[in-house]
Amino acid sequence: MDRFELDAKLSDEIRARVFGDGFMKLVQSVRRGGKPFKVSIRPVLIGEELKYQAEMSDETGVQVKNFDRAGIADGLEKVIAQKGARDLHVMCANGDLHVRVTRKGRVTATRSAELSRKVEVLPHDRVKKTPLSSFDSAALLAATGIADADGRVRASMRGKYDQVNEFLKVVGETVGGEDADRPFAVVDCGCGKAYLTFALYFYLVRSLGFKDVSVTGVDRRADVVESARRTAKRLDVADRVVFVERDLGSFDAKRADMVVSLHACDTATDEALAKGVEWKAKYVLSAPCCQHELQKSISATGAFAGLMRQSILRERFCDILTDAFRAMIMRILGYKTHVVEFVSEEATARNILIKCEYGVKPGQAGPVGEYLELRDYWKVVPWLEGRLSRMLGGYLERYS
Numbered sequence: 001m002d003r004f005e006l007d008a009k010l011s012d013e014i015r016a017r018v019f020g021d022g023f024m025k026l027v028q029s030v031r032r033g034g035k036p037f038k039v040s041i042r043p044v045l046i047g048e049e050l051k052y053q054a055e056m057s058d059e060t061g062v063q064v065k066n067f068d069r070a071g072i073a074d075g076l077e078k079v080i081a082q083k084g085a086r087d088l089h090v091m092c093a094n095g096d097l098h099v100r101v102t103r104k105g106r107v108t109a110t111r112s113a114e115l116s117r118k119v120e121v122l123p124h125d126r127v128k129k130t131p132l133s134s135f136d137s138a139a140l141l142a143a144t145g146i147a148d149a150d151g152r153v154r155a156s157m158r159g160k161y162d163q164v165n166e167f168l169k170v171v172g173e174t175v176g177g178e179d180a181d182r183p184f185a186v187v188d189c190g191c192g193k194a195y196l197t198f199a200l201y202f203y204l205v206r207s208l209g210f211k212d213v214s215v216t217g218v219d220r221r222a223d224v225v226e227s228a229r230r231t232a233k234r235l236d237v238a239d240r241v242v243f244v245e246r247d248l249g250s251f252d253a254k255r256a257d258m259v260v261s262l263h264a265c266d267t268a269t270d271e272a273l274a275k276g277v278e279w280k281a282k283y284v285l286s287a288p289c290c291q292h293e294l295q296k297s298i299s300a301t302g303a304f305a306g307l308m309r310q311s312i313l314r315e316r317f318c319d320i321l322t323d324a325f326r327a328m329i330m331r332i333l334g335y336k337t338h339v340v341e342f343v344s345e346e347a348t349a350r351n352i353l354i355k356c357e358y359g360v361k362p363g364q365a366g367p368v369g370e371y372l373e374l375r376d377y378w379k380v381v382p383w384l385e386g387r388l389s390r391m392l393g394g395y396l397e398r399y400s
């Protein structure tokens, strides 16, 4: 017997758990050639038929395939015969089995106490349904380079894939009450290679059923705009998804129901918010990026001196303060505003999203007073206040 081999009794127990009643999921994590490799198997329904969905992930991406019982039985034998150190976890309604094989080939098996979990076998297309899996996004993902030719999300693009997916989720929640038959115009400020720009278009049309969507991506870099235009042609949406090479400050949209920005650098985030207000966009969704403006102007003595002396703490503190000012200014200007974490930190450390929806009375005493108090405490003028001074001035003066 090979030193990594599971004995016959344990192998039979794994088979029995996978093919018995109440099987929920099997996950095996191993290192292959020093690189992590994970396989998971779960039951799914395709039509009325019970199948098994296997997900294989390694450094190059994730691959998902559905198998019938015979197919998954072959796969399971490979899982059981896997060489090397590994962790195997079989979850069933009545309890779990954990098998651990160390590098020296020592095998330990532990079993949870008896459980009585409810098993729900979902249709395969409802397993982890996300915006990008809610419609056929294969062409979109391949054309934008997020996935390879086989449809596997590239490892280097996993973070972007998650960011876009989670951003779309917020869009879906936000536009739920909109009339999908009416024209809907979106502007993506600082669109870069336009991953979000294209995804937004297809999600709104194919998944949310919007009939008349136009999306404009704006970026000051000629190379990304050129490449995005080529992608639009390849996806056959060049008449609906257009790109403008321009600094945001000098760009004007004819119509914008929604303004978005994903990691538009520094004050480009402020510019996106300002444009949203000026264009009277109903929705403004902005995930800020690096932020330098406040760091240059803020100074701290007394209780905050020690915090500001440490550059990383200064940077993070100024990011938070800047986003607080942004949210407060949007609120003063009539937007119901929430600051949320839209995606996990693994996908990006810049995972804050400022969500604004027009519809509250502008210039109310409470929000203006709070803003002035915070601003005057720090003795700064946030960049966005300067940018929107014409609109804000009256409200701020009234309560100064």
Ligand SMILES: C[S@@+](CC[C@H](N)C(=O)[O-])C[C@H]1O[C@@H](n2cnc3c(N)ncnc32)[C@H](O)[C@@H]1O
Pocket: 189, 190, 191, 192, 193, 194, 195, 196, 218, 219, 220, 221, 224, 246, 247, 248, 249, 261, 262, 263, 264, 265, 268, 271, 289
């Ligand atoms: C970090 S990239 C993000 C790109 C894209 N939104 C994404 O998430 O993949 C920021 C983009 O904003 C653009 N940008 C920054 N400041 C800008 C400005 N003032 N006007 C137009 N584009 C700007 C940059 O050229 C760059 O392509």
